[in-house]
Amino acid sequence: MAATTANNNKQKSFANSGALQQILAFASLIVLIIFFSIASENFLSWSNIEGILLSTTVIGILALGTTFVIITGGIDLSIGTGMTLTSVMTGVFIVYLGLPVSVGILGGILTGALIGFIAGFSVSMLRIPPFIATLAMMMIAEGLSLVISGASPIYFSDVEGFNNIALGSVIPGISIPNAVLIFFLMVIIGWILLSKTIVGRYTFAIGSNEEATRLSGINVKKWKMIIYTIAGCFTGVAGVIMASRLNSAQPALGMGYELEAIAAVVIGGTSLSGGKGSLIGTMIGALIMSVLTNGLRIMSIPQEWQTVVIGFVILLAVYFDMLRKKNE
Template identity: 45%
Template structure:
């Protein structure tokens, strides 16, 4: 069968579109190549595993944040909710005497409850998502301090195992991150809930007129973000073998940054699990590489801020072009 010139033109890869749709991946490749040249130990298997482990907590938070941003919202509380969930799990074991597996469940339920409260305030209370989740940030961090009495608490084996390694080379946090990544992709692309997130983020009024229960869907979105934050908090507690009152401070900003670097639009309706995954890896690779190059933490913050600004600028230019 022969093809016309027009058909061949349509079948030919569009380099501009390819770079636009995979800008974060291209940036990650460039970053890895540059750091492998400047830091000879960067590409060692052990260091690459370390990068994956370092990315795990922020990535899991970012996957939950992806649901919120795709639906046109924002969640500033995920770092504090992660800390509270880890602390409740540790307190349930050390103070309440619950079995380790039940303490882990208590941590997950805590995250779900915090997320649902956010959802109620946004969907039924009609509070702006920024204000509602900012309030939850303060409440969750305060409750973490109250529950912990300002001191770290040890975690049971069931939670500590989340920070361990299977065999000699397979970190559990890396496996959890990949599982959550797959789950996020399925929810966004294969479920009714995922389709409603895109619809609400694209145009909430149109989604409502098409028969979508926007309030209930918003509740689901923030509930999922809360559960994912709890998983991230348990991962962090497992890695440290304890839950600290100041755990995950500032992680909500890294989570938002990962989603935006991955190509999601802060105006809603756009975002992918793969993009968020790549965005989290960009942040982890950048931090790891800067540490390898012995750049001070102060300058690291400057560099990461510039990267985030450039990612948002790229997103803005891309939307204008489209």
């Protein structure tokens, strides 16, 4: 295979960092919004926009974290059930152990980090392919969530203010739920990490050419573990938000969320073969997914067809990505 030309392409696109794909994704988002606004008068109301943003948060934050992993050329299937485990652990810390809410939240996020670390360790130290390592983690997290919670939901109803972590509003006067603010905050944190720090540079370097990165003296194994751990922190944040919004930790949810998150990443222009991608793209990808679902629902399109449409959108997104690569 033309491995060398592919690498050249990757390096070139690293320079312009997939700006075209992002613009394309952003343009599709705008087109969708215009289309749905015409199709339904209720689409562009403020409370619906708020609803769309709120429904983006959980999948969106998962997608942000997993973007890092996908840029390294890996994949993380453990984020869906991993998120469930972090919300269950948050429940254990706060409800069962009676720890303060802040400690519980931190505990939940650290649980996510631990899941990410184990996945990263398996990938880099044990040399298990990411697909398998994180598939295993997915099952482990799913099982542990059920075991730890005794297979029944943990309720936060008696925890004053827990619901407000996601649904309250820190900015007085404007009704933007905190979960949405946290999502955008995570976009900014992720963006800084990915484009302004050494972690980001190595993330791209590993994804573009792992061997060359290793030969230039970078401890690839260590950095991979760090990257998976960062992704795990994002999973933890998503878990806490999920728990807060539902005011309960639901141990049976989460399966399948990883695929929605990966779809958002791909729609956002991050290449599954690694070395290329952006968090702004992922944010737009996640927004496209929720605008689509919301818009199709508001038009009362039957659910079966909604899924079909989203499937086609993913196909299109990847196809455009391939076209662009060819042209470069």
